[in-house]
Amino acid sequence: MPIEVKLAKVSPTMESGQIVKWLVKVGDKVKEGDTIAEVQTDKAVMPMETFDEGTVARIDVAEGVDIPLGARILVLAKKGEDPKQVAESVGGAGAAPSAASAPAASAAPAAAVSAAPVAVASHASGRVKSSPLARKIAESAGVDIASIPGSGPAGRIVRADVEAFVANGTKAAPAAAVAKTPAPVAKAKVFIPLGEDQNIPLDRMRQAIARGMVAAKTQAPEIHVTVDIRMDEVVRVRERLNKALAAEGVKLSVGDFVTKAVAMSLRRHPAVNATFNGDNANLAQAYVTRHAAVNVGIAVALDGGLIVPVLRNADMYGLRDIRVESEKLYEAARSGRLTADQMSGGTFTISNLGMYGVKQFDAVLALPQVAILAVASAEKRPIVVGDQITVGTMMSVTLTADHRAVDGASAAEFLRSLKGFLEEPTAMLL
Amino acid sequence: MSQVQTAPRTIVDRQTAVKWLRQMHLIRRFEERAAFLYQSQKIGGFCHLYNGQEACAVGSIGMLREDDYLITAYRDHGHALARGMDPKPAMAELLGKSTGCSTGKGGSMHFFEAEKNFLGGHAIVGSHIPLATGVAFAAKYKKTDSVCLCYFGDGAINQGSFHEALNMAGMWKLPAIYYVENNLIAMGTQLERSSAVLDLTVRGGDPFKMPAYRVDANDVEQVAEITQLAIARARAGEGPTFIEAITYRFRGHSMSDPQKYRTKEDLEKAKQRDPILLWENRLLQRGWIDESSLEQMRDEIKEEVEAAIEFAENSPEPGPEDLYTNITVAPYIPQESD
Amino acid sequence: MPILAYRDALNQAMAEEMERDDNVYLMGEEVAEYNGAYKVSQGLWERFGSRRVIDTPISEEGFAGIGIGSAMVGLRPIIEFMTFSFSLVAIDQILNNAANMRYMSGGQFSVPIVFRGSSGMAGCLAATHSHRLEAIYSHFPGLTVVMPATAADAKGLLKSSIRSDDPVIFIEHENLYGEKGEVPDGDVLTPIGKANVVREGSDVTLLTYSRSLINTLAAAEQLAGEGVSAEVIDLRTLRPLDLDTILTSVVKTHRCVIIEENWPYCGIGAGVADRIYQKVFDELDAPIRRVTVKDAPIPYNRNLEASMLPTVDRIVAKINDVLYRNA
Secondary structure (H helix, E strand, O other): OOOOEEOOOOOOOEEEEEEEEEEEEEEOOOOOOOOOEEOOOOEEEEEEOOOOOOOEEEEEOHHHHEEEEEOEEEEOOOOOOOOHHHHHHHOOOOOOOOOOOOOOOOOOOOOHHHHHOOOOOHHHHHHOEEEHHHHHHHHHOOOHHHHOOOOOOOOOOOOOHHHHHHOOOOOOOOHHHHHHHHOOOOOOOOOOOOOOOOOOOHHHHHHHHHHHHHHHHHHHHEEEEEEEEEEHHHHHHHHHHHHHHHOOOOOOOOOHHHHHHHHHHHOOOOEEEEEEEEEOOOEEHHHHHHHOOOEEEEEEEEOOOOEEEEEOOOHOOOOOHHHHHHHHHHHHOOOOOOOHHHHOOEEEEEEHHHHHHHOOOOOOOOOOOOEEEEEEEEEEEEEEOOEEEEEEEEEEEEEEEEOOOOOHHHHHHHHHHHHHHHHHHHHHOO | EEEEEEOOOOOOOHHHHHHHHHHHHEEEEEHHHHHHHHHHOOOOOOOOOOOOOOOHHHHHHOOOOOOEEEEOOOHHHHHHHOOOHHHHHHHHOOOOOOOOOOEEEEEEEEOEEEHHOEEEOOOOOOOOHHHHHHHHHHHHHHOOOOEEEEEEEEHHOOOOHHHHHHHHHHOOOOOOEEEEOOOOOOOOOHHHHHHOOOHHHHHHOOHOOOOOOEEEOOHHHHHHHHHHHHHHHHHOOOOOOOEEEOOOHHHHHHHOOOOOOHHHHHHHHHOOOOOHHHHHHHHHHOOOOOOOHHHHHHHHHHHHHHHHHHHHHHHHOHHHHHHHHHOOOOOOOOOOOO | OOOEEEEHHHHHHHHHHHOOOOOEEEEOOOOOOOOOOOOOOOOHHHHHOOOEEOOOOHHHHHHHHHHHHHHHHHOOEEEEEEEHHHHHHHHHHHHHOOOOOOHHHOOOOOOEEEEEEEEEOOOOOHHHOOOOOOOOOOOOOOOEEEEOOOOOOHHHHHHHHHHHHOOOEEEOHHHHOEEEOOOOOOOOOOOOOOOEEEEOOOOOEEEEOHHHHHHHHHHHHHHOOOOOOOOEEOOOOOOOOOOHHHHHHHHHHOOOEEEOOOOOOHHHHHHHHHHHHHHHHHHHOOOOEEEEOOOOOOOOHHHHHHHOOOHHHHHHHHHHHHHHOOO
16 A cells, blocks of 8 residues: 655644645655655745655645645655556545646646645635735735735635734744745754734724824835934933932933933924825825924833823923923823823824833834934943043934935934934033 | 497587597507607607507597596507697607606606506506506595596406406406407407407406496497496496407507518508598588698697607706616615625 | 514504504405414404405405505505415516506606515425515515514514505514514504614624524524624615615624525525625625525425524534634
8 A cells, every 4th residue: 555645734833835845756765754845834844754664656746836734745655566556546636746846757737736626725826815804904014915824714814814913023924935945954843832822903002003103104205314322421410410309209311311302402403393294195285394382202112002192392391390291191101091182292202212222223203293213222332532442321313204304414413403412411501 | 248339429529529539630640750750769669559549548538537547558658648648748758758758767668647647558468457456446445436447458358467356346346447459469469369259348247247348449439438337337336347449450569560460451441440530520420520620630730749759859868867766765775786 | 561472563563554544454365354364464354344454365466466556546555465475476566566666657656565474484385385585576676675583673664664655575474473572562663774783793793684583693692602702683674775784793893694594596695795795895804604595495394494494503604614613
């Protein structure tokens, strides 16, 4: 009796797979443990080993064709059996390889592929099987549907698949990408994941964030301008002021200085304290509003999302009041008690990841605002002062600006003001 | 129970008699022009002409009151005009115009005029006979003495609906008058090939316990007389009457009929008994009209029909929005996919 | 609220409407002296007399036409078919005359008539007496098609149908006649053209009507135990369809199963599914599935007949299909 080799479950969640590459051809002798093919699963390209010994008599499926788990992919003639006879006697049951990619052996007619009972699914023919809803969600999340593994019948991609994919943040489309450049695999370790994959539906906040981010990335051409700011003076001034304020129980943060400096810089550069109003399809009717008030939104991270309370007329506050008012807003944000008023009307946004030790990052615009500032950590770095290398407390900030309204030079001018205020904080008193 | 009327008696005054002649001429002229318009492709679909049968509609409908009802089959132009329908909306309907008597949605076979209690032309053979019975039922239910006059051809009495309806009408003594206009040919099938008995009064009378009469429908006065009798019976609550009106249509069943079922000689012979000629001669004999007034009447009718054609041709077509109007009384929701 | 059987709710609706309007009358086979083949008209003849409750000979085409003719001149007939299977004998009257009259006459004649009677696969009645003709009637512009599932709607919809100025095909279910339910007293009308969300849910929309509502609710209950939240909608009116209610639900659940005691091909579900696909294709996470009667004539044999019906198991299986729970 010849041995039928079936598509093995090389990934815990796979329901179908694709032979990315056959590593054997008809007539090859194989033994237990030999890798016979590379299999594209829903996760990655995995080696598939044989557990039997024999001569390859027939290969049933072509490379690149989706096949369900358990489908016969290859037939081995056992010792003493004639591979040719075996191939003839077992023919038909499996899918014949298409002529184009059929490895060496008996080139079955291409028509046999479609007539074969193997479920040719999703990505195989270039057509992606997906539910209409899945496509809609993928499109609005900006995800290429073809890169998502499907869990529905015949590999259909359904809503849960897209949501899981988006939630896991694996936007880089690993499946499809990997398919094109199979990873070099020798002996695979089998990792068994702890627990099961979880699909987290988007709650309202998540949906709002997603909508906003997609809008920004699809509607506004961004530019990014980064400057490094020496923060030693801020550190010193902060220490002194905090001693003075200790009695009141108020403690200024570096962030408060940034807020103050940003507000004052915005006052000087109204082009950045602006919103873009209008539609790309009808720019003749579009306009930019330069706002009279400086209302600075400060992104606050929450469990499962973030929210942006707005400190209105931030340029009119002193550092102490910035601290006190910000704290009120943060507290309201964390306890979900922000009023609509406290969440609207922002003319500029600050996103501060300083506390996480990040070196530099880009923020995505909060439309219709034309600019957002990404604030990284203040950290000690070797710097050049004059011709000397010394140690300074440095902080990188990156302004993301909507190039429809703001040019690179304007962005740079704003940052120069900001840098000036922070490197010489007493200038803010002027 | 069946009777054959022979001698004509004077039963209407001069004014009515002349009016009837005028109506018969109007119907004839209207339909001749309709035939021309059909051949000019201005009238589509089916067009069944009444030429030769005019006396039947005019003599019977002429006896109705305003609050009586009538309903007929698809050969309905004559009945509509005899009931006093203005030829303008009639012609406009033939041309499918929005000013037509059914707003261009009915066509030749489906003339209606609610104001005159004309409940339509109906195109499924025999299908309207139960409707007529229902109208008579309503008249009795509402305790009025209105009657309902119902016309159909000799082909229709072979339908089940005829027997079902007449049975209930006879049983319930409904004020209905059933007129079979026996033109001897059901489309192309002669009577002897469609009915086991040739005397239709046998089929329409006794089985349903109603009197049945046969009348020479080329004679408008005979038709009127027998109708008068039936109406009186109905109003008195004595029930329905069945009348077989022997007539002859001069044209084919419809405009596309080669008329292979009869010879030219048959037709010529029948035309010698043209009901309009017969009535004209009788009125001339009685001195109720003269040649010159006849000439004037014909001219007026020609003008009237030409004016109807002009009206019809100048009338607007229904708009695309009219497709969905008058389907239901409640707001209509098309069950469409997009 | 009083508890009434579906049959008695229908009776009450007719009695109240006949009391209210002298133009309303009931006509059909055995409706008067016999009190109705299914006793729906029990007591009406005694109460209203032979003028208004009228027995007919077995002449469906004839009395259907009489009803239509009388409606054209102002009466409001209720024409009872002993079963809707017999309406096939009268179908020319219903489709050619009742449905078309208003249109053909350019709006001059309307036909305020109700054709009502039992229907459905009531058990061992075999092929000729088990017809469900709602799909045929719903096909025709000009007709309104109503199929109540509960006693309350039997009364409320029949009252609305009698007051409708258009021809209404009012199809009852023989097996529902004894079903009891709360029925509001007096003049409470169920609007025509409004579906009823009988059970709210979030995972899948179940559309059904008439008797199938019972099994559909049972299936929803069974799946609730497995954590599936099914929304059940009783369509009530099949033409005009309450598309708004349907779409609102499907947009919420993204999945839909249609359950009907009807054959699959060109059935109600086929038409409803098409309308959903056209309107909210992008909201669907799975193809719409339908549970119908199996595609064969209705056999006499009890077990064979039962095997054709939309059972709870068959409904549950299709729900699992659209939820991808069967894989």
